[in-house]
Amino acid sequence: MPVVKSKTHERRLHPLPLRIMHWINAIAIFIMIGSGWKIYNDDVILGWLHFPDAVVIGKWAQYGLQWHFFGMWIFVINGLCYLSYGIATGRFRRKLLPVSLRAILATANDALHFRLAHDDLTHYNAVQKILYLGVMAIGILIVISGLALWKPVQFSELAALFGSFQTIRIVHFLCMAAIVGFLLVHISLALLVPRSLIAMINGGPAVDRGVARAAVAAPEAEPSH
Numbered sequence: 001m002p003v004v005k006s007k008t009h010e011r012r013l014h015p016l017p018l019r020i021m022h023w024i025n026a027i028a029i030f031i032m033i034g035s036g037w038k039i040y041n042d043d044v045i046l047g048w049l050h051f052p053d054a055v056v057i058g059k060w061a062q063y064g065l066q067w068h069f070f071g072m073w074i075f076v077i078n079g080l081c082y083l084s085y086g087i088a089t090g091r092f093r094r095k096l097l098p099v100s101l102r103a104i105l106a107t108a109n110d111a112l113h114f115r116l117a118h119d120d121l122t123h124y125n126a127v128q129k130i131l132y133l134g135v136m137a138i139g140i141l142i143v144i145s146g147l148a149l150w151k152p153v154q155f156s157e158l159a160a161l162f163g164s165f166q167t168i169r170i171v172h173f174l175c176m177a178a179i180v181g182f183l184l185v186h187i188s189l190a191l192l193v194p195r196s197l198i199a200m201i202n203g204g205p206a207v208d209r210g211v212a213r214a215a216v217a218a219p220e221a222e223p224s225h
């Protein structure tokens with residue numbers, strides 16, 4: 001006769017693997033941006049834009065490049081883990097989809113009139129959804145354009161898709177600018193709603209108290225051979 005055991009699973013709003021990947025990504029992106037600015041200073045795209053030494057990483061452009069490659073491996077490997085985790089666990093489907101234009105406009109309107117509610121951390125509003133999906137898409141584009149900049153001969157077909165080498169630089173630069181813009185909004189919101197920041201550190205509230213019933217068959221009579 002099989003014995004049925006009950007096991008209680010308590011899932012946090014932000015499970016541990018997600019938090020680890022989020023904070024590794026935050027460190028990697030700061031290395032990428034600071035070192036990227038150092039490399040950019042060596043051959044600027046916009047004549048008036050030169051990043052001050054206080055905010056760049058690497059004493060010389062060559063050091064900036066080495067930091068950039070170091071950050072790149074962390075960003076790419078961690079990013080692939082995050083994307084696979086989000087797809088495999090259904091987190092992206094549950095938390096980021098669907099997102100409709102109507103909901104985005106309504107949420108943006110609420111935000112402009114300071115009517116956005118922050119009491120429920122377990123649901124992302126439409127603007128959060130589009131920002132998170134958008135930054136992931138830009139993260140993918142910045143890696144693709146970075147590959148074409150790094151190895152334009154080996155990835156010549158990829159590089160050709162952009163047209164010219166200078167176009168790849170501009171695309172890469174614009175992706176960086178979009179990520180910096182995202183971070184300004186993202187970090188400001190995290191500081192404005194400190195509960196959300198604490199939840200990204202300690203996991204936040206339990207969101208799912210599912211009861212999994214595991215049927216463990218009691219050892220029956222050994223089959224006779």
Ligand code: HEM
Nearest residue numbers: 022025026029095121128132135179186187190196197200
């Ligand atoms: C110091 C830097 C950062 C801080 C303080 C921060 C803070 C947070 C917080 C508090 C949340 C929970 C969001 C919420 O409840 O609305 C969150 C989620 C998220 N953050 Fe950040 N973040 C930082 C850096 C980054 C970076 C660099 C990226 C990507 C470029 C990023 C992408 C995301 C994404 C995609 C989520 C949603 C995660 C999910 O639920 O699957 N964050 N962040």
